[in-house]
Amino acid sequence: MSSTGRRGAARLGALAGLCAALALCLVAAPPALAQSDAAAMTGGALQRPPVPMPKPSPDEEAALPPGFSPEPEVPESATPYAPALDADTGTPADDNEGTVYLVSRLVKDGDPLDRGMMWRVYSEKRDAEGKLTLVANATGGDAEFRLDPGTYLVHAGFGYAGSTTRIRVEPGRVNTRTIVLDAGGLKLDAELAENRPLDADEVKFDVYANETRGETGAAGARRLVASKAGIGTMLRLNAGSYYVVSKYGAVNAVVRADIRVQPGKLTEATVYHKAARITLKLVNEPGGEALANTEWSLLTPGGDQLAESVGAFPSFILAEGDYAVVAKNHDQIFNREFSVESGIDREVEVLALKRN
Incomplete structure (x- = not known):
């Protein structure tokens, strides 16, 4: 063979080896990757x-339970109190009040949130117990409150996200705030x-x-x-x-x-x-009927207790690994060691071999 042919064969051999190595890597790679x-x-x-980020659907908003949004960071606790509200507008009626109009966005240049918000307004003054008082709240998208003059803490909650802002209310004036939740x-x-x-x-x-x-x-x-x-x-x-x-x-x-x-x-x-479901049975012979009223203790190989149960067919979801189990029935104790393989749900039988 000429030197040119030998070099070509060597290149082909190296390429074949590289392809084989790549194939091995692909086979060995975790399926998740x-x-x-x-x-x-x-x-x-x-x-x-x-x-x-998708916007909340109307169904999601309707499904939010009371208190889904956490309490604000600044007011660590608040009394569950709110003043009487006007039946038509949902805001206190007083000629000396100021108006606060609130809008929220996920990010600075994002669209305003039109649903899914939980607004809470707290008085900045603490009561005799050192707690902040909840004076108004609203849900939905944007919100408008009419409040007595003073300083307030406004918590904007969106699910588990939230931001607390201090605002100043002046009589007869409108204070418009956009809250960026980040x-x-x-x-x-x-x-x-x-x-x-x-x-x-x-x-x-x-x-x-x-x-x-x-x-x-x-x-x-x-x-x-x-x-x-x-x-x-x-x-x-x-x-x-x-x-x-x-x-x-x-x-x-x-x-x-x-x-x-x-x-x-x-x-x-x-x-x-990496886990599987294991069902335990105490039996007199392989494949036999499970014995009722059995007390079970699930242990690590080192003897640390993981779980207990009583019954004929206790079932546990266990991480992949080795275990030991102790079964007690009519004051007699039986045990067995077993292993769990990920994804393989199975029954583990413990034989009730009576000692002479």
Whole structure:
């Protein structure tokens, strides 16, 4: 073979080796990463590129429970009191009052929010107990209040996002304010690592603030923002970094991730659990009937207790790994060790072998 032919064969061989290496990488890559070239894994969560924040639908607004928006940061507590309101306008009637007109936006150059807002107006003066008094509130989009002259704290709440502003009311004058919330949204999902959906009733999310506008919690503690949020729930949050804890079941299937919410954007993220549902049975023989009135203790291999139950068929969602179980029936104790593989739901039988 000529030198030119040898060089060509060498190039072909190197190219074939490179292709084989790339194919191996693609096979070995986690399936979550293959979903989207633009998506990125962040501490156990697949976070997709943010999209423009959608406006609340009329159905969403109607479904908001009372107190959905948190209390403002400045007034740490407030008495549940509001003055009598005029039946026609929803505002106090007094010739000496001033008018406050409020508009909110997610970002400075965004459109005004026309629904989903929770407005609360507090008197700046504290009562004898040191509490701020709630003097007026409204829901919807923009808001108009007629108030006695003085200084007030206005809290604009949009879901879990909020901003508190101090305003001055003067008699016979209109004070117009645009509140920029600097807020976005977060929507969470959860799947098994094999890209299999989970039962939405079994998954809950707790969302903690990693940063609170430059302030840090005592001893590094994070502030809980939203508790037990469900799959697909729209969480409206102040822009910033959040620590998300996803719990699948009630034992130890937990995934944690740091996720950033951008102002005016909706961030969608999926967390991936490695877990399975295990059902326990105490039987006299393999495949036999489960024995009733059995007390169960679920343990780690080191003997730490994870859960307890009583019954013939206790069921647990467990993280992938090794476990031990102790079954007590009629003052006799039986045990077994077993392993959990992600995505493989199964029954684990404990044989009631009576000792001589």
